[in-house]
Amino acid sequence: MTSPTTTLDLVDTDPAELAVDALVIGVYSQDGTADQTTADGSSGTTPALLLATGAESIAVAFEGRLTQTLALLGATGSPGEVVKLATLGTIGPPLLVAIGLGPEPAGAAPAPETLRRATGAAVRALAGTARVALALPVPDDADGPAALRAVAEGALLGSYRFAGYKTRPQPGRRRPVASVSVHVTDAADPAAQAEVARAGAVCAAVAASRDWVNAAPNELRPPEFADAVRAAATAAGLTVQVLDEAALAAGGYGGILAVGGGSAAPPRLVIISYTPEDVAGAGTQSGQDPESGSGRPRIALVGKGITFDTGGVSIKPAQGMWEMKSDMAGAAAVGAAMLAIAVLKPAVPVTAYLPMAENMPSGTAYRPGDVVTMFNGKRVEVLNTDAEGRMVLGDAMARACADGCDYLLETSTLTGGQVVALGKRIAGVMGTAELCARVQASGDAVGEPAWPMPLPDDVRKGMESDVADISQVNASMDRAGHMLQGGVFLREFVSDDVAWAHIDVAGPSFHSGEPTGYWSKGGTGVPVRTLVHLVEDIAANG
Numbered sequence: 001m002t003s004p005t006t007t008l009d010l011v012d013t014d015p016a017e018l019a020v021d022a023l024v025i026g027v028y029s030q031d032g033t034a035d036q037t038t039a040d041g042s043s044g045t046t047p048a049l050l051l052a053t054g055a056e057s058i059a060v061a062f063e064g065r066l067t068q069t070l071a072l073l074g075a076t077g078s079p080g081e082v083v084k085l086a087t088l089g090t091i092g093p094p095l096l097v098a099i100g101l102g103p104e105p106a107g108a109a110p111a112p113e114t115l116r117r118a119t120g121a122a123v124r125a126l127a128g129t130a131r132v133a134l135a136l137p138v139p140d141d142a143d144g145p146a147a148l149r150a151v152a153e154g155a156l157l158g159s160y161r162f163a164g165y166k167t168r169p170q171p172g173r174r175r176p177v178a179s180v181s182v183h184v185t186d187a188a189d190p191a192a193q194a195e196v197a198r199a200g201a202v203c204a205a206v207a208a209s210r211d212w213v214n215a216a217p218n219e220l221r222p223p224e225f226a227d228a229v230r231a232a233a234t235a236a237g238l239t240v241q242v243l244d245e246a247a248l249a250a251g252g253y254g255g256i257l258a259v260g261g262g263s264a265a266p267p268r269l270v271i272i273s274y275t276p277e278d279v280a281g282a283g284t285q286s287g288q289d290p291e292s293g294s295g296r297p298r299i300a301l302v303g304k305g306i307t308f309d310t311g312g313v314s315i316k317p318a319q320g321m322w323e324m325k326s327d328m329a330g331a332a333a334v335g336a337a338m339l340a341i342a343v344l345k346p347a348v349p350v351t352a353y354l355p356m357a358e359n360m361p362s363g364t365a366y367r368p369g370d371v372v373t374m375f376n377g378k379r380v381e382v383l384n385t386d387a388e389g390r391m392v393l394g395d396a397m398a399r400a401c402a403d404g405c406d407y408l409l410e411t412s413t414l415t416g417g418q419v420v421a422l423g424k425r426i427a428g429v430m431g432t433a434e435l436c437a438r439v440q441a442s443g444d445a446v447g448e449p450a451w452p453m454p455l456p457d458d459v460r461k462g463m464e465s466d467v468a469d470i471s472q473v474n475a476s477m478d479r480a481g482h483m484l485q486g487g488v489f490l491r492e493f494v495s496d497d498v499a500w501a502h503i504d505v506a507g508p509s510f511h512s513g514e515p516t517g518y519w520s521k522g523g524t525g526v527p528v529r530t531l532v533h534l535v536e537d538i539a540a541n542g
């Protein structure tokens with residue numbers, strides 16, 4: 001099931017002379033010159049294109065006619081555009097690919113996300129090509145590292161392909177690019193090499209989460225998902241504990257058991273721990289609690305792992321239900337983020353909690369009207385078995401707080417309300433204000449936008465239950481603002497002294513449309529890169 005991997009390295013020799021099968025350069029759009037008629041009556045002599053940095057030696061080899069040629073082929077420089085040109089001996093690489101980067105930026109490089117998406121689109125369009133080089137604007141200034149990171153990530157994310165289950169290879173389905181070389185000023189620069197290594201670790205994690213999300217739901221029910229995560233995390237050197245249905249019953253995980261009870265495949269809670277090396281070694285000697293990380297903040301990550309969400313007894317309509325195989329995208333992202341953390345080794349302890357269940361209707365399924373006692377002792381009145389995510393998450397978040405944590409980041413495909421409110425690209429974030437702002441900032445830094453949403457008192461009032469401590473959804477089944485109901489419910493399972501954020505990725509974690517940028521159809525890996533970035537941020541800045 002694993003995807004073929006693309007290798008990435010750096011080069012600093014003249015791109016025109018590289019022994020690769022295709023060379024990628026960038027072009028910027030320019031306003032209003034393309035269709036101008038000149039004084040002598042000829043038209044189109046001034047191409048509305050500008051070559052980006054990196055293409056200098058190629059322009060020389062084309063004797064000043066490169067932009068005209070590209071314009072003739074239809075290039076406009078608009079973002080996402082990919083124009084291919086046979087070089088016919090003008091330069092070493094037989095194929096030249098110009099990618100649109102939008103209007104010329106004020107600085108030396110476009111915004112990182114513009115570069116990431118354009119590079120992803122190019123590498124996707126070059127499937128079937130073995131060796132590709134990228135001569136894109138990666139400046140030698142303060143913007144350089146971010147530009148290099150974006151190009152490297154765009155290449156690796158764009159080359160992702162899900163292996164799938166076809167019994168024979170599809171004719172015409174081309175292999176992902178095998179190797180990508182990124183042109184920089186100094187390929188021996190340790191900082192540049194570190195960016196390439198980091199991109200490799202992060203994008204391998206993103207690919208793991210995409211593979212898990214794209215897996216068929218009959219192939220990845222809770223026991224198999226737990227085994228797959230355990231195998232990957234153990235191989236990465238992390239400590240893994242899997243609670244099976246007996247352990248969940250003994251531990252009082254009422255929410256996970258209620259949701260998982262309807263399925264013949266029993267639920268699981270996977271707990272993965274990362275301890276920084278110096279803490280692991282020094283903790284007991286210095287007399288400090290090794291678990292507490294020498295006074296450093298402890299981070300808990302929690303991800304929703306519903307391997308398939310039929311809705312249960314409150315069953316969903318058949319239309320599009322297959323997409324609910326992605327209802328474990330939160331757990332996939334959290335498990336994958338831990339794989340990257342194991343490689344990047346931030347100086348903070350991180351523990352991940354992945355509650356896994358399959359939400360099915362059956363004779364053993366939970367039902368509307370049930371009252372469930374959660375891990376923290378709170379009693380929940382079930383009103384809609386389709387609001388199952390908050391049931392498994394409530395238990396996992398309460399367990400994370402019982403174990404002790406300073407920051408709790410939880411992510412889930414929790415509500416269709418997120419998609420209605422913010423669409424398919426932007427995640428909704430609820431929790432303590434400062435951590436929500438940091439999630440948003442990390443998301444902006446990595447190209448996974450997120451937007452803060454409120455946790456209003458009147459929404460909590462609407463969830464008062466006649467019989468239990470809280471209703472699982474609005475007691476009169478009012479769906480208004482139901483993304484907020486999810487956040488308000490989850491707050492009940494977080495200890496007062498914990499900074500927390502709930503990241504609803506119902507839209508952004510799964511791409512149903514045609515491939516675009518570095519996204520193919522299916523799992524996107526959102527929010528793996530946000531989680532990794534924020535963990536590194538907390539390690540560096542507290």
Ligand code: BES
Pocket residue numbers: 309311327384386387388389413414415416417419473482506507
């Ligand atoms: N997994 C769904 C949310 C979802 C919807 C994810 C669309 C991805 C795309 C969740 O378990 C669910 O069913 N939510 C309900 C909540 C309602 C019952 C309060 C919803 O969104 O309608």
Ligand code: MN
Pocket residue numbers: 309311385386387388389
């Ligand atoms: Mn549901």
Ligand code: ZN
Pocket residue numbers: 306309327386388389413414
């Ligand atoms: Zn769900």
